[in-house]
Amino acid sequence: MPKLVDGIIGWSFVGVPSESEVVGTRSGRNQKYRQMDPPDRSLVTGAARCLCRWSRADGNLDRRRKHEWFERRRGQETGERRGYNILINGYCQGKNLAEAMQLFGEISQKGLKPETVTYNTILHGLFEVGRIGDAKRVYAEMLSAGPKPNIYTHSTVIDGYFRYGLVEEAMSLFNKLERKRENTDIAFYTVVINGLCKNGKLDEAQSVFEKLSLIGLPPDVRTYNVMINGFCRQGLLDEAKSMLRKMKKNSCLPDNVTYNVFVQGFLRWSKFSEMRTFMVEMADRGFSFDASTAGFLVNVVRENPSVLDMIPELHSKNKY
DSSP, X not given: OHHHHHHHHTTBOTTOOOGGGTTOTTTTOOGGGOOOOOOOOSHHHHHHHHHHHHHHHHSSOOHHHHHHHHHHTTTOHHHHHHHHHHHHXXXXXXXXXXXXXXXHHHHHHTTOOOOHHHHHHHHHHHHHTTOHHHHHXXXXXXXXXXXXXXXXXXXXXXXXXXXXTOHHHHHHHHHHHHHHTOSOOHHHHHHHHHHHHHTTOHHHHHHHXXXXXXXXXXXXXXXXXXXXXXXXXXXOHHHHHHHHHHHHHTTOOOOHHHHHHHHHHHHHTTOHHHHHXXXXXXXXXXXXXXXXXXXXXXXXXXXXXXXXXXXXXGGGGOOO
């Protein structure tokens, strides 16, 4: 088996996004929606980042030192608020929502106003750990008395609803925003389409996809990947290939994720001859397996070793 793994990994390279990164919003990788402040060289934000890193490395941030640090910066409103944002983000990344929420409450107690980025960070953190009720409460508070939500805010909430099967609530919010034409772009629609696909609502996802051209939002590669992934997971491989043809026709070139989604679909439904064709094309385009596809292939080969016969001819094509 080690030789098998080496053979598969040998045709792969590090750094390719897995299927979970087809959209990326859920794991916070969608940089288009990042709303954190730009890097600041001030001592205030620099110290906050150091405290934040220390917190994540140590597992807990000394509360007394944290408060001493903020007390020394009382009155430096911009720096203090930015410091809160950085610390809250660090705690959320470490899934320490208790500390993050305490800091979030302290902002108002000190007479400061939480910014949109602060709410966005808290909402993302709460959904990440499954605190749906708290996320709803924070979102409602933001709508009633907080700063104006932006596109990342709405995308985070809709994605969170879909993540936990709250399809009706997600679509209710989506329809409301769509009617207002408020803060909607192709990335926002991709979040909705992905959520519908992941919840087995493929017809509804396709309906949303088909209206994109009518409202002047051409799908991008992520949007196509999401639809292709939805078809592949349901075994609708002909529909997935049709979507690929439409993608190419519209001058949207498939990327590494596209090919990995197809390979996983063919593996899932034992369409090995079609998989071989796509693997050759992958190699010709300089693409390769991501970690998720490689692991999937290992599991399939354990059950059906003959699948490995199609791998060796590709080693010579591997540029990496």
